[in-house]
Amino acid sequence: AIQMTQSPSSLSASVGDRVTITCRASQGIGNDVGWYQQKPGRAPKVLIYSASSLHSEVPSRFSASGSGTDFTLSISSLQPEDFATYYCLQDYNYPITFGGGTKVELK
Amino acid sequence: QVQLQESGPGLVKSSETLSLTCTVSGASINSGSFYWTWIRQSAGTGLEWIGRYHTFGNTYYNPSLKSRVTISVDTSKNQFSLRLTSMTAADTAVYYCARGYEKTGDRYFDFWGQGNLVTVSS
Numbered sequence: 628a629i630q631m632t633q634s635p636s637s638l639s640a641s642v643g644d645r646v647t648i649t650c651r652a653s654q655g656i657g658n659d660v661g662w663y664q665q666k667p668g669r670a671p672k673v674l675i676y677s678a679s680s681l682h683s684e685v686p687s688r689f690s691a692s693g694s695g696t697d698f699t700l701s702i703s704s705l706q707p708e709d710f711a712t713y714y715c716l717q718d719y720n721y722p723i724t725f726g727g728g729t730k731v732e733l734k
Numbered sequence: 735q736v737q738l739q740e741s742g743p744g745l746v747k748s749s750e751t752l753s754l755t756c757t758v759s760g761a762s763i764n765s766g767s768f769y770w771t772w773i774r775q776s777a778g779t780g781l782e783w784i785g786r787y788h789t790f791g792n793t794y795y796n797p798s799l800k801s802r803v804t805i806s807v808d809t810s811k812n813q814f815s816l817r818l819t820s821m822t823a824a825d826t827a828v829y830y831c832a833r834g835y836e837k838t839g840d841r842y843f844d845f846w847g848q849g850n851l852v853t854v855s856s
Contacts, residue, residue, distance in 0.1 A: 628797070661842050670830055670846035671781070677840050714781060718841050722796040725781040 629653050629717050633726030639734040646702045648729045650715035655695045659719035662691055662700045665728075666711045674713075675700065705731070736760035738831050740850035746825075748856045752818040756831030756847055763812050764789050769834040770814045771843065772805060776827035786834060787814055826854045 630653040640646050650660065658678035663671035673682045675691040678698060688703040702709055710733055715726040742754035756770070763770060769788040775781050785795035787805045795803050804817040818825060828849040835844050 659841075663843075670832075670849055671843070672846075673842045673844055676842035680840065682842065682844070716781075716783075721794045722798070723783040725783070727780050 628722050629656060629719065629724050631715055631717055631724055631726040633715055633729055635729060636727060637730040637732060639732050640705050641734045642705055642707060644705045644734075646705055646709075646731060648700045648713055648715075650693075650698045650700075650726050652696045652698070652717055652719075656717050656719035658694050659717055660691075660693065660698045661716050661718065662689075663714045663716065664709075664711045665714065671714060702731075736833065736845045738833060738845055738847040740829060740831050740847040742829075742850055742852070744851055745853050745855055746821050748822055748854055750821055752816070752821050752825070752829075752852060754816045754829055754831075754850055754852075756814050756816075758812045758814070758833070761833065761845075763807055763814060764809055766790050767835065767837060769836065770805075770807070771832045771834050772816045773830045773832055773843075774825075774827040775830065775849075776824075778824070779827075782827075784816065784818075784829075821854045823854050823856070825852070827852060 632651045660678045662675040665671040674685050691700045712728045712730045714728050737759045739757045746752050769786045771786040772784040785805050787793045802819045807814045828851050830849050831847045832843040833845040
């Protein structure tokens with residue numbers, strides 16, 4: 628199975644900060660990466676698909692890029708509702724696998 | 735509005751079989767644009783994809799669970815189900831059902847159930 632190594636596992640930031648999360652695949656996966664946000668007690672919510680496509684109704688402060696093995700998710704100006712855990716996933720092949728998550732906390 | 739709702743036990747004894755059902759409203763399981771997926775989340779292993787069903791395609795399972803897992807569908811009730819045998823403490827997790835969308839190479843999970851916490855007791 629393809630391994631997705633996500634970093635950092637957690638970070639502290641303030642409202643208005645720019646935040647970047649990275650994900651590295653154990654092999655080349657083209658652009659078959661998605662990013663999800665999860666808040667406590669809730670199911671994950673899709674933010675990004677196909678490495679850089681913003682899902683509908685997701686604010687434009689979220690962006691993502693990458694191809695091959697290295698991928699990033701950025702939040703340009705962190706808002707109070709963005710404090711959550713973020714996960715990458717690869718759907719290049721089965722089994723679909725997830726990164727370990729990045730918890731974004733208030734500094 | 736599309737909604738998914740898991741139902742099933744919250745407690746399962748070790749070695750027994752887990753059966754969960756996901757009831758879908760607002761979309762048809764027979765639609766060719768979607769696939770129907772089970773994902774679980776535990777503190778120990780994070781998010782883990784279990785498997786998926788597609789009305790026009792094969793059913794895929796995670797090889798780590800393949801010998802124990804079955805996903806089935808009841809189109810008359812617009813439901814899909816998960817069966818996981820020989821449960822152990824390592825299977826304690828929140829189990830989610832989700833709808834996967836796929837078109838022209840774009841894929842994502844756009845609707846999820848609220849999750850069903852399953853605890854395995856010895």
